[in-house]
Amino acid sequence: MPVLWAALAIVGAICLLNLLLTIAVIRRLREHTELINRGNAQASGQGEITLPAGARVGDFRVVTGDNREVTRDDLREGLLVAFFSPRCPSCEEQKPAFVRYASGLSGGRDDVIAVLLGSPEELEGLREELSGVAQIVIEADVEGDMSTAFGLSGYPAFCLMGQDGVLAVTGYRVDILPGYVAL
Incomplete structure (x- = not known):
C-alpha cells in the first residue's frame, strides 16, 4: 500500500508541475500576442516609426x-x-x-x-x-x-x-x- 501512495504522490507532483508550466506558457503567449499587436498597429499607421507626415523635422x-x-x-x-x-x-x-x-x-x-x-x-x-x-x-x-x-x-x-x-x-x-x- 505505501508503494501505491508513493506512486500517486509522484503522479500528483508531475501533474502540478505540468499545470505550472502550462500557465507559464500561456502567460508568455499573451505577452507575444501583445507585442505582435503593437507591431501590427504600427504597420497599419496607428503608430509611427518617425515623426508623422506633416510634422517639421527638428534641428540637426x-x-x-x-x-x-x-x-x-x-x-x-x-x-x-x-x-x-x-x-x-x-x-x-x-x-x-x-x-x-x-x-x-x-x-x-x-x-x-x-x-x-x-x-x-x-x-x-x-x-x-x-x-x-x-x-x-x-x-x-x-x-x-x-x-x-x-x-x-x-x-x-x-x-x-x-x-x-x-x-x-x-x-x-x-x-x-x-x-x-x-x-
Whole structure:
C-alpha cells in the first residue's frame, strides 16, 4: 500500500508541475500576442516609426561620408531620407527595393540620404551597398542628431521631404513612397 501512495504522490507532483508550466506558457503567449499587436498597429499607421507626415523635422547638423555638412535647412522637397541598421532583418528585406527606388530618382544620390545606425566596423558592408545611390550619414544609435530630429523609434524608416523641412511621407516600407513600382 505505501508503494501505491508513493506512486500517486509522484503522479500528483508531475501533474502540478505540468499545470505550472502550462500557465507559464500561456502567460508568455499573451505577452507575444501583445507585442505582435503593437507591431501590427504600427504597420497599419496607428503608430509611427518617425515623426508623422506633416510634422517639421527638428534641428540637426551632420556630416556625410563625402564630408558634406547637412542641416535641416538642406531638407528640400523631394529629398528621400532613409534609416537602416545592419542588425535589422526588416532592413535587409527593404534594402533591394530602396536601392531600386533611389536609383530611379532624377537627382541621383543628391536626392537621397541614408542614415546608417551602428559602429563603423559593422556598417562597412551596408555603407558600400548604399553609397552608390545615397549620401551616407553614420550615427551610433537612435540618439544621433538626425535620428533624434526625425523622431526615429525603429528601422528601417523612409521619409520623403516636403517643403520647409516638413515630412511629406513616412513609413517603414519603401512601397509607401510615391511612384514605387513593385517587381
